[in-house]
Amino acid sequence: xxxxxxxxxxxxxxxxxxxxxxxxxxxxxxxxxxxxxxxxxxxxxxxxxxxxxxxxxxxxxxxxxxxxxxxxxxxxxxxxxxxxxxxxxxxxxxxxxxxxxxxxxxxxxxxxxxxxxxxxxxxxxxxxxxxxxxxxxxxxxxxxxxxxxxxxxxxxxxxxxxxxxxxxxxxxxxxxxxxxxxxxxxxxxxxxxxxxxxxxxxxxxxxxxxxxxxxxxxxxxxxxxxxxxxxxxxxxxxxxxxxxxxxxxxxxxxxxxxxxxxxxxxxxxxxxxxxxxxxxxxxxxxxxxxxxxxxxxxxxxxxxxxxxxxxxxxxxxxxxxxxxxxxxxxxxxxxxxxxxxxxxxxxxxxxxxxxxxxxxxxxxxxxxxxxxxxxxxxx
Amino acid sequence: xxxxxxxxxxxxxxxxxxxxxxxxxxxxxxxxxxxxxxxxxxxxxxxxxxxxxxxxxxxxxxxxxxxxxxxxxxxxxxxxxxxxxxxxxxxxxxxxxxxxxxxxxxxxxxxxxxxxxxxxxxxxxxxxxxxxxxxxxxxxxxxxxxxxxxxxxxxxxxxxxxxxxxxxxxxxxxxxxxxxxxxxxxxxxxxxxxxxxxxxxxxxxxxxxxxxxxxxxxxxxxxxxxxxxxxxxxxxxxxxxxxxxxxxxxxxxxxxxxxxxxxxxxxxxxxxxxxxxxxxxxxxxxxxxxxxxxxxxxxxxxxxxxxxxxxxxxxxxxxxxxxxxxxxxxxxxxxxxxxxxxxxxxxxxxxxxxxxxxxxxxxxxxxxxxxxxxxxxxx
Numbered sequence: 151x152x153x154x155x156x157x158x159x160x161x162x163x164x165x166x167x168x169x170x171x172x173x174x175x176x177x178x179x180x181x182x183x184x185x186x187x188x189x190x191x192x193x194x195x196x197x198x199x200x201x202x203x204x205x206x207x208x209x210x211x212x213x214x215x216x217x218x219x220x221x222x223x224x225x226x227x228x229x230x231x232x233x234x235x236x237x238x239x240x241x242x243x244x245x246x247x248x249x250x251x252x253x254x255x256x257x258x259x260x261x262x263x264x265x266x267x268x269x270x271x272x273x274x275x276x277x278x279x280x281x282x283x284x285x286x287x288x289x290x291x292x293x294x295x296x297x298x299x300x301x302x303x304x305x306x307x308x309x310x311x312x313x314x315x316x317x318x319x320x321x322x323x324x325x326x327x328x329x330x331x332x333x334x335x336x337x338x339x340x341x342x343x344x345x346x347x348x349x350x351x352x353x354x355x356x357x358x359x360x361x362x363x364x365x366x367x368x369x370x371x372x373x374x375x376x377x378x379x380x381x382x383x384x385x386x387x388x389x390x391x392x393x394x395x396x397x398x399x400x401x402x403x404x405x406x407x408x409x410x411x412x413x414x415x416x417x418x419x420x421x422x423x424x425x426x427x428x429x430x431x432x433x434x435x436x437x438x439x440x441x442x443x444x445x446x447x448x449x450x451x452x453x454x455x456x457x458x459x460x461x462x463x464x465x466x467x468x469x470x471x472x473x474x475x476x477x478x479x480x481x482x483x484x485x486x487x488x489x490x491x492x493x494x495x496x497x498x499x500x501x502x503x504x505x506x507x508x509x510x511x512x513x514x515x516x517x518x519x520x521x522x523x524x525x526x527x528x529x
Numbered sequence: 530x531x532x533x534x535x536x537x538x539x540x541x542x543x544x545x546x547x548x549x550x551x552x553x554x555x556x557x558x559x560x561x562x563x564x565x566x567x568x569x570x571x572x573x574x575x576x577x578x579x580x581x582x583x584x585x586x587x588x589x590x591x592x593x594x595x596x597x598x599x600x601x602x603x604x605x606x607x608x609x610x611x612x613x614x615x616x617x618x619x620x621x622x623x624x625x626x627x628x629x630x631x632x633x634x635x636x637x638x639x640x641x642x643x644x645x646x647x648x649x650x651x652x653x654x655x656x657x658x659x660x661x662x663x664x665x666x667x668x669x670x671x672x673x674x675x676x677x678x679x680x681x682x683x684x685x686x687x688x689x690x691x692x693x694x695x696x697x698x699x700x701x702x703x704x705x706x707x708x709x710x711x712x713x714x715x716x717x718x719x720x721x722x723x724x725x726x727x728x729x730x731x732x733x734x735x736x737x738x739x740x741x742x743x744x745x746x747x748x749x750x751x752x753x754x755x756x757x758x759x760x761x762x763x764x765x766x767x768x769x770x771x772x773x774x775x776x777x778x779x780x781x782x783x784x785x786x787x788x789x790x791x792x793x794x795x796x797x798x799x800x801x802x803x804x805x806x807x808x809x810x811x812x813x814x815x816x817x818x819x820x821x822x823x824x825x826x827x828x829x830x831x832x833x834x835x836x837x838x839x840x841x842x843x844x845x846x847x848x849x850x851x852x853x854x855x856x857x858x859x860x861x862x863x864x865x866x867x868x869x870x871x872x873x874x875x876x877x878x879x880x881x882x883x884x885x886x887x888x889x890x891x892x893x894x895x896x897x898x899x900x901x902x903x904x905x906x907x908x
Contacts, residue, residue: 174552
């Protein structure tokens with residue numbers, strides 16, 4: 151726990167090996183500074199002499215594509231599929247075009263797909279792999295902090311419909327996930343901040359040591375320091391693995407990972423998915439959930455601590471146009487909702503959450519105006 | 530095994546109960562003359578007071594919709610989703626519109642979907658249910674013989690892409706399947722013939738008694754006699770259940786169900802999916818597979834027996850436009866193909882198949898011209 155904050159130059163590549171056991175097998179995971187290099191042999195073996203599809207964006211491909219060269223040398227044929235950055239790619243028509251290209255390139259049931267990009271590329275790629283010829287194997291090589299700490303693990307895949315993010319998809323676990331924190335050095339600060347919001351989400355409810363580490367190292371983490379990020383990504387992955395193994399398809403325990411997401415998704419949708427990044431919306435969503443928690447006398451010590459930490463994130467302000475009624479309607483359409491209502495994840499105290507089903511429309515309504523006016527001001 | 534071929538009027542409803550165990554649970558199955566009525570209590574309990582979506586076609590809805598009334602009385606809300614008949618409905622854009630309607634109607638993770646139609650409605654409905662909010666439960670109420678004996682069981686779901694049938698989908702098992710042979714009375718003879726082709730497929734390789742029964746009862750079966758069809762549907766379901774339970778996702782044993790489908794799919798695609806019904810194409814596909822089998826000295830007794838039986842089907846002639854080269858190219862794109870090649874299912878003898886990977890392009894080419902010229906003439 152005492153890594154130097156500023157690593158020496160030419161620090162050697164290293165990877166922590168983890169695994170996630172799920173109902174259909176297991177995901178092999180490499181996490182660390184330079185973790186890609188030590189994973190390549192295993193990936194090449196998995197690809198074998200089969201058709202390989204790489205789903206990526208022009209930016210990621212331009213920055214990092216050559217790092218995968220040894221994999222392409224091995225495959226029977228490699229087809230690089232580039233899509234737009236961000237949510238725009240998570241579209242049914244885009245998926246249809248990708249399937250057509252994969253068929254035309256000779257894609258078969260034993261073809262492999264690599265996702266090489268952020269959370270959107272991973273969500274889309276998992277969906278495309280999961281439905282191509284009723285499912286082919288895939289691996290995730292996430293290139294954003296958010297995707298490394300959260301989205302790449304656990305088998306959730308998705309595309310969007312108008313106004314309804316992630317409403318179409320399936321659970322399809324990757325065979326391998328490689329989180330190389332050196333790939334994060336080229337990320338803008340806002341992208342790192344968005345990823346750290348998901349880290350805070352998991353740390354607050356699942357890993358008190360990780361929360362302390364983020365508080366201590368925030369400055370270098372926001373600067374994209376690969377050495378400082380490595381143990382943070384590894385601890386986040388461990389926390390997520392434990393929850394997903396216990397509840398693979400979000401029947402119960404896994405819902406804890408939705409802390410901040412009920413209001414977060416509503417904020418994203420109301421802001422039009424472009425004004426706020428997912429992680430930024432989740433940060434605000436956690437602040438809202440903390441209000442609901444405080445109204446029930448929960449999280450007395452944790453709430454001010456998280457408010458302080460998120461206050462250091464320099465979040466962009468909430469768009470002024472957000473309407474109370476719209477947010478309430480969007481919360482009612484939360485995709486985790488059941489006929490019995492919306493389940494809110496509220497922090498009880500450090501390392502502990504409760505999932506409550508009896509938050510009324512009135513409870514939400516009472517908190518929305520003060521939240522929108524001063525999101526960081528929680529009594 | 531001695532049911533009267535012509536049932537007395539007002540014969541009471543009866544249902545054989547079966548179950549299919551799969552990796553994620555089990556499918557409860559009702560099969561029989563009038564099986565819908567005795568299944569309604571269980572279906573109503575499964576629906577509970579949740580949102581219910583019924584995927585159907587205008588024709589099926591008009592003919593049989595009122596039979597489901599007691600289910601709608603129970604649901605929190607019922608939304609009837611009508612789609613076109615046949616392959617046209619198995620389209621990504623159609624699926625997108627259905628998801629939008631389900632979201633707008635308040636669809637949630639515990640909503641239920643019923644498919645009420647033929648194989649296309651079942652394939653599309655399973656896909657729509659499997660990907661809506663990452664999977665909701667559904668039940669199949671098949672109204673064609675083909676869907677009752679084959680498509681509704683086993684969790685295969687799909688939509689098509691241009692020129693590539695069933696190439697997008699997932700395995701998603703229904704919670705319940707109800708095969709009421711009284712619903713088949715309104716089917717045209719060609720539709721019954723198409724379903725019986727899939728029965729012959731399973732009977733030849735899995736159930737010799739069923740093959741004898743089809744040979745004996747063919748005339749009344751083709752007339753849509755509900756009492757005669759009931760044991761045929763039940764035996765087909767039993768045969769399919771056994772194979773699917775052994776190999777849920779078609780890694781090996783389940784491939785036996787593809788007898789007739791390698792050439793069958795190619796014929797369907799080459800004919801444009803409208804000139805030949807799926808079952809008719811499978812019948813011709815079996816005749817082609819029997820040619821390949823005979824060339825290897827397999828199926829010496831079975832081949833003439835199946836040729837004789839299929840000869841009594843009055844199949845529509847093969848479209849004259851079918852091209853050899855096109856068929857060979859389409860076979861190479863078979864979605865069961867692996868990088869190592871196409872796997873052909875060849876009958877060895879009654880009740881026994883072999884799956885072979887070493888049929889060369891030449892082997893296929895040699896048989897195609899004589900097959901197209903005289904499909905029933907096998908030496």
